[in-house]
């Protein structure tokens with residue numbers, strides 16, 4: 173099974189292959205906004221606000237696009253996302269609203 177560290181390394185290798193590891197942080201964030209908009213559009217279709225037909229496969233693609241960019245941005249700052257993932261869940265468990 174692939175873990176988050178492996179996925180993050182795959183993103184790094186892929187970006188280096190095409191020279192996209194040099195993309196500016198601000199461009200990555202703007203691209204993330206674009207992908208979030210694409211996710212939003214799929215949800216609006218699901219709920220009938222947009223007339224196009226909702227397709228689960230399209231939502232999956234957009235979620236992956238956003239994950240790819242999240243890992244790409246993390247790579248720019250040398251952030252270990254798997255480590256941060258588990259640290260975040262520890263914080264979530266300790267929140268007073270969970271008790």
Ligand SMILES: [Mg+2]
Pocket residue numbers: 207210233234237
């Ligand atoms: Mg997309």
